[in-house]
Amino acid sequence: MHIATLLTAPGGMLDPALASALRNAWGGGEIRWLAPDLACEFRMPEVPGNAGEVWADLQAQRVDLVVQPAEGRRKKLLLADMDSTMIGQECIDELAAEAGAGTAVAEITARAMNGELDFNGALLERVGLLRGLDASVIGRVLETRITLAPGGAALVATMKAHGAYTALVSGGFTAFTGAVAAELGFDENRANTLLVEDGRLTGDVGRPILGREAKVAALEDICARLGISEAEAMAVGDGANDLGMIHRAGAGVALHAKPSVAAEASIRVNFGDLTALLYIQGYTSEEFA
Numbered sequence: 001m002h003i004a005t006l007l008t009a010p011g012g013m014l015d016p017a018l019a020s021a022l023r024n025a026w027g028g029g030e031i032r033w034l035a036p037d038l039a040c041e042f043r044m045p046e047v048p049g050n051a052g053e054v055w056a057d058l059q060a061q062r063v064d065l066v067v068q069p070a071e072g073r074r075k076k077l078l079l080a081d082m083d084s085t086m087i088g089q090e091c092i093d094e095l096a097a098e099a100g101a102g103t104a105v106a107e108i109t110a111r112a113m114n115g116e117l118d119f120n121g122a123l124l125e126r127v128g129l130l131r132g133l134d135a136s137v138i139g140r141v142l143e144t145r146i147t148l149a150p151g152g153a154a155l156v157a158t159m160k161a162h163g164a165y166t167a168l169v170s171g172g173f174t175a176f177t178g179a180v181a182a183e184l185g186f187d188e189n190r191a192n193t194l195l196v197e198d199g200r201l202t203g204d205v206g207r208p209i210l211g212r213e214a215k216v217a218a219l220e221d222i223c224a225r226l227g228i229s230e231a232e233a234m235a236v237g238d239g240a241n242d243l244g245m246i247h248r249a250g251a252g253v254a255l256h257a258k259p260s261v262a263a264e265a266s267i268r269v270n271f272g273d274l275t276a277l278l279y280i281q282g283y284t285s286e287e288f289a
Helices: 016-025 051-059 091-099 102-113 119-128 137-144 152-161 174-184 212-226 240-248
Strands: 002-008 032-035 039-044 063-069 077-080 165-173 188-192 194-197 200-205 233-237 251-255 267-269
Touching: 002 016, 002 032, 016 039, 051 063, 063 267, 077 152, 077 212, 091 102, 091 119, 091 137, 091 165, 102 119, 102 240, 119 200, 137 174, 152 165, 152 174, 165 174, 165 212, 174 188, 188 212, 212 233, 212 240, 233 240, 240 251
Parallel strands: 077 165, 077 233, 165 188, 233 251, 251 267
Antiparallel strands: 002 039, 002 063, 032 039, 194 200
């Protein structure tokens, strides 16, 4: 048995007639509304052969479609990227803007997240442009430039309320993940460490560098520690360095992702916010913590 989930952006309108037409065409069961006008689902015996074509048609109507097995879709672990996923910014770009190197660093970031550059090399190149920056800028960026992504607090709180473990794993920096994880209630966080000497950034990070492989290692490590399988995990991210954990997790979600990343993910959310990850697990809006 499979489940088809339809959802749209908060403030949008999911047409019940559209949902009914798709359910009828695919021979699905009763439509269950997860949130009025926003998200619904129905069961069906198998994945339709035209699912990809229907997904593309729905994208033109600003509707996300997720088709997945019904069994085991509610996960016990959330592994989440931070930059442009749990927050609306790329922290290194915001630091670079303070250092007067914003444009150069943002261009490198975009290429690295789209998989055009080696992540570790691109990180070191960008951090090198921050050399000499007063370390106090970190607090200023956190206070004035960083915003939480919509739906993130509900996602973390709801999964934790239902017994899941939550981890923030970032190729960014612990100076930011620590603050974001604390505010959102993550159980743990992992990231790179910006090195500081005499109150200024050295232009380097601690080793080993946390990149794509380290995110996969985090998935393996936490699953082993919790005594669960990788199939019981959900991973979400937007960049090329997230693809390893997205491929390995039972539910790997590309959220508002770079084109090359979205193309490789089986679950793509382009219009919904982070609460979409709850809807595709079958949570209703009334169950949100």
